[in-house]
Amino acid sequence: MVVKTLVKMASLKDYILLTKPGIVLLVLITTLTGMYFAQRGMPPVELVFWTLLGTGLASAGSAVLNQYFDRDIDALMERTKSRPLPLGSVAPSHAFWFGVSLLSLSFLIMFFFTNPIATFFTALASFFYISVYTLSLKRKSPLATExxxxxxxxxPVIGYTAVTGSLSLEPLILFLIMFIWQPPHFWVLAIKYAQDYKVAGIPTMPVVRGIEHTKVRTLLYTAGLLPVSLLPYFYGMAGEIYFLSASLLSLIYLALTLKFVSSKEPKGGFLFFYSILYLALLFTIMVFDMRR
Known part of the structure; x- marks a missing residue:
């Protein structure tokens, strides 16, 4: 009985790992930010619950299917070979239907408890991640990251439209911040594991263009993030506290990136950690200092 219980617990842990909980948490924070700006305050609790549940399930389902399709290359890389699918702790067919089930439930929740526009953007995000990024570009072009x-x-677009049922410039500003943030965030990891990606045949920027080129590109994106991060202040979405905080956070990010670029070490563990902290703090402070 004890053995069976331990197997079930281990199995449950493996399925949870497939959903990438850390990424789901970041998705929930940024979705909620979009909802706050749409409502100019806390939206109805019921709507927040269903939107975050639907968005979280979509993120989790997309992560599971990404690992299902990438299980062959994940097995070749040190960073990913201990994931549940390469290890064989979850059967590929089980992972596939688990991912499909999560996505299906997500779309149903979004359709019945939010609105068609929010449902459309949820489906679009999943389609882009699975079909465009994972299946079409990842194994063919370094542009997959961008x-x-x-x-x-x-x-944040999903969160905003879940409340309003329409688009405006505000969610597009939040979208732009996250869009500019992602490449430098990933490239730090891609540089660290460049040999891994090379062995697996994944044409990431460090593999195709070299580490120095990727470092410079990382710096350019991080520098671009500074003015973009201030747009919520200039557009009247957030106040002076946000302006000062975003400026400081972005300058620290830029300084850390400069240090990384000038270093001969390919590892940028702290920079990668800070990039996650940066986004979480930026969106949290934005909500705290939101102009109503």
Whole structure:
């Protein structure tokens, strides 16, 4: 009985790992930010619950299917070979239907409890991540990172449209911040594991154009993030506290990137960690200092 219980617990843990909980959490934070700006305050609790549940399930389902389709290359890389599918702790067919089920449930929740526009953007984000990024571009072009960023930048748009049922410039500004943030965030990891990607045959920027080129590109994107991060202030979405905080956070990000670029070490563990912290703090402070 104890053995069976442990197997079930291990199995449950493997399925949870497939959903990439850390990424789901970031998706929920940015989705909620979009909802706050649409409502200019806390939206109805019921709507928040269903929107976050639907968006979270879509993110989780997309992550599962991404790992299903990438299970062959994940097995070749040190960073990913211990994931549930390469290890064989979850059967590929089980992972596939698990991902499909999560996505299906997500779309049903969004359709019945939010509105068609929010449902459309949820489906569009999943389509972009699975079909455009994972299946079409990842194994063919280093541009997969930049083009695929459309999917990762969609959560605040989903949150905003779930409340309003329409688009405006505000969610597009939030989209732009996340879109510019994603490539430098990923490239730090891609540089660290460049040999891994080379072995697996994935044409990431460091593999195709070299580490120095990728570092410079990372710096350019991070520098571009500074003025873009201030747009919520200039457009009247957030106040002076946000302006000062965004400026400081972005300058620290830029300084850390400069240090990374000038270093001969390919590892940028702290920079990668800071990029996640940066986005979480930026959106949290934006909500705290939102102009009503």
């Amino acid at each position: 083009i695929g960023g459309v999917a990762g930048a969609m959560p």
